[in-house]
Amino acid sequence: DRPDVIPDGCVNFAFLGQFADTPRDTVFTTEYSVRTAMEAVYGLLGVDRGVPEVWGSVYDIRTLLDSAVCLMDGCSPLDIDLPAPLALVKKPLLGLVRGTVLEQLLWEHKVLRDGML
16 A cells, blocks of 8 residues: 555656655654665665565564563563363463473563463
């Protein structure tokens, strides 16, 4: 729905910020605006330099875990009271992560707390 930063055939015109489309990025952020401006300048002036990569937080489980805890005001998402059928399987499922890298990751990002396993 948005044009490329430098539309095909353009030699002296480019779209910037939220008015342009650039892959794998989130619109309406400062980084997006800066990245599209860099793409425009480098592309129009023929500068052989790369634009900084988009930070892959959407694919980073550590960021997602930290965000979940943050959204719950510092509480673990595992503290939520679940309906009875789910509450019955919560403890056995958590037992499956014991001694794994996943357990370590959950501890490091404050999803697991004392008494949860």
